[in-house]
Amino acid sequence: MADVPGNQARLDKPRVRGQSRLWGWLDRRTGLDRLLHEALDERIPGGARFAYVFGSGLLFILLSQIITGVFLAFYYVPSADHAHTTMAYNIKEVTAGSFIRSLHAYGSSAMVIILILHVAQTFLYGSYKGRRELLWVSGCVLLVLVMAMAFTGYLLPWDQKAYFATTVGTNILGEIPLIGGGVKRLMRGGTEMGTLTLSRFFVFHVFLIPAAIFVLIAMHVHLFRKAGAAGPASEDPFSPKQKTEPFYPRQVLMDLGLALLLIAALGVLAHVAPFDLGPKANPADTQYVPRPEWYYLPVFQWLKYWPGSLAVVGILVIPGLIGVLFVGLPFIDRRRERRPWRRPVAVGSFAVVLLSLGGLGWLSHYNDQRDPGVARQVAKQRKGTEEFMRAPFAFELETSAASLAAAQASAVDPLLVKGKALYGEQSCDSCHGDGGVGTADGAKLIGIAAKLPGDKLAAVLKHPTRAMAEGGMEPVQLMDEEMKALVAYVASLK
């Protein structure tokens, strides 16, 4: 519809005249027509295929994560004392809150799955060949950024599993020789996990990493369009010889097919099995068995095999080597050959790494099931989570200094109870605030007993000093017994 000039379209199709005129008007001002051509007429050697859908699938999930993530931020406070309550409020009280949160949480798993498929397809088809080194490297950086999103996002609900999984995760990074201790402390914002850790993870998850992802995606897509679609494995990586097919319509339809499949799968999952939230993180819990999300299980299991001084090999040397080989792949493997069966070393190594990761993940799961102690604890944790999910939302009681002081005073002592009543009756609270917290009109009374010990407090109540009188303090006129109660109450304010 787009490449015919406006007036020609008018001659051809009188029925859509209005639309064409509008389109022409818009195009002359925006250049949309050329943009659409650029986007949709990308030529694919060998034609459209379902194997090529994963890249746009990732973009689609990213879009979903951005939208659901922004919505989640409506009801989220990134601090250790409120994160869990606000999350629970979002899930249990807000309409569709649980559904949107589930889409976001399951979306992260979908992102990792499609990412693995995207990498596997690129690897098997040898699509990193033919002046596509930077395209591959930018993809590797995106892979790391996506895993970092998964890691930082996991802590934000601040429930037991989030807290302990992140404790383990940051401890692992602390094992890196020389810089490990510093890295761990920087990530946590201190030596221990706490509210600073949560703030940091929030900033990384919501501002820094997404910004980096946007930049890297722009680079990745630009580099992809610059190099052109690589086509099937039988195609020459430098100068494609097979007949080409434009991206639109068939490849677009296939990509949309995956998008629809993802929507349906995530929607059904989020509706049928809402993603759970466990009880609030309790750092004092020594029984908790932490387990990361499935995509980090292989790493978790792998590190079990490298105790003590060997940890360097397990954490740094071997993953580092694999990482360098992986990122450097297009620089190392420079042959033109793309067909996987003609590249046994590359494809074999890739398969070994992938299968090892799968095997490690399975082993971790299997070990947990076989160990009765762990299995019992894990079952108990699951039960705790289910109970929390069933319980109605518990509002967070505002614990201001005033209500704390009031609660303390009214605890037991009848003298204090009487004193508190007098404090209200004498209108002390109108200037000094509930529980003596102080207001713009009157000084804070909390801790006054230390400044005016013994009878001095009663003395200034009866005969305020000049400074007090100038501030509006009226002499308190009470019977001795009542004065005693009032003084006892004021002195008790802490």
Added chain:
Amino acid sequence: MGSEAPVPKDFQKPNYQGSGTLSSPAPSRRSFLGWLLAIGTAGVSALLSVPLVRFLLYPLLAQTTETKWSEVGEASEFALISPSVKRSITVEQRDGWRRIVSEKPVYVTKDAQGRLRVLSAVCPHLGCSVPWVDGKQGFICPCHRAVFAPDGAKISGPAPRAMDELETQIQDGKLMVHYQYFRQLVPGKEVIG
């Protein structure tokens, strides 16, 4: 959409040696498909936006911020009061995921018809708590000596109006009150929260 669209130099594609293109549908079929896609996408997007819209409209569908009715006491226990009695009520405010509980003093009194009335102890002048002074049979604000009658009517002093009456109702034999604050220093009662 043919393949002869002008492509700027910097976007030049690799040297495609394959001639012609695979299966490119006729323009009319393409534009029909375009419409179909546009309508399909719009439909799916509309469907997907349903939970998002419901999420956004939550404050319209539910009470997210409110002050609940506070219990003052059994209505029967105020039958014989004269002229007024002071009570501390617990005011619970719901603010999103927070519950703010505070204690407020109020006076229970009766009007000429014997109907129970609840007065806020906050002075309409500058907000001090007004105590009942037995010897004077009236409310006297300690801050600036505003004086009010037992039913809260203004007698003398700087207060711009009578003491503020709070909304009440009898629920299961209990006197309930809706605690509110009113603007100070104005002659009329204006709710401020």
